[in-house]
Amino acid sequence: MxxxxxxxxxxxxxxxxxxxxxxxxxxxxxxxTFRPVLSLVRESPETRYYSAMLSRGCPKSCSFCSVRLGFPFHRKALLSDIDALFKPLEGSPKRVHVNFEDDNLALDFDYLERTIDILDFYTGGNFGISMENGLDFTALDREKLSFLKSRNITQLNISFVSSNTSVLAENKRRYSPEDFSMVARAASSLSIPVTAYLIAGLPDEKFQSIDKGLEFLAGLPVLIGISPFYAVPHSSGFADESMFDRISPNFCKGTSFYPWNECTTDELIRVFIKARALNVERRVASERHGQVSLEFT
Ligand code: SF4
Known part of the structure; x- marks a missing residue:
């Protein structure tokens, strides 16, 4: 039914x-195929801000990620459907900003380029883009970042996860902190503001290791975002559904700082506060030097 x-x-x-x-x-x-979605989120005197979803699921399989539980297959919208989606933007009296939400679009860069071309066509070039949650930094390099800069990207949100290579490997994230550093520095040199997300509370990662990740990010031209780990039924390592009957569903969200693994709630909150303090320090320093790469959004 x-x-x-x-x-x-x-x-x-x-x-x-x-x-x-x-x-x-x-x-x-x-x-x-996936039926794409475009929603008007807010409006300023100059700009209309939209949120778009062009795909669901992800071809990767990071252990901590619950995307595959809701969307077991990676499905993308047809370009013809994206054309129909953006067509109503034609003649917009204001600049159009589209944020692509939860779409791992960089994995198929030709598809991303063609998507942006369609947006460009219907807005007459009067557009900006951003991408939240899902842009895989391992699919980016200086050339691709230059392209995104030339197509008005205003912000890069990329997931660092951890500086601990064993933790990364355990979670099927095959890269090194140096790989991340190269992409973050390339983006910054192109004046693309970067927010880098560290996951706090992964299985087998203790507070000291997470703190090292914070210190690593503090050496890069990025703002630091903290994504507290949370489990949902059938998350990797949490197949036993009965444990979820014994706790409040409120704990199954990052803002609860629930101690799912090695870290206590107190430690998780300390990580969060330290990241915020580092951001404020670096924002002040960046403004003092007239840089634009550490803007809050
Ligand atoms: S790349 Fe992102 S969306 Fe894909 S599985 Fe990993 S964490 Fe999930």
């Missing part, structure tokens, strides 16, 4: 407590 989320929440017992609920009928079909 098809039902809206509101109907399910109002009568969960009628839907077997959620078992069998499918949010997207095509999500279990690896051959299906």
């Amino acid at each position: 098809d039902a809206s989320l509101v109907q399910i929440l109002n009568a969960p017992a009628s839907f077997n407590n959620g078992i069998g609920v499918i949010s997207d009928p095509a999500m279990s079909d690896p051959g299906a």
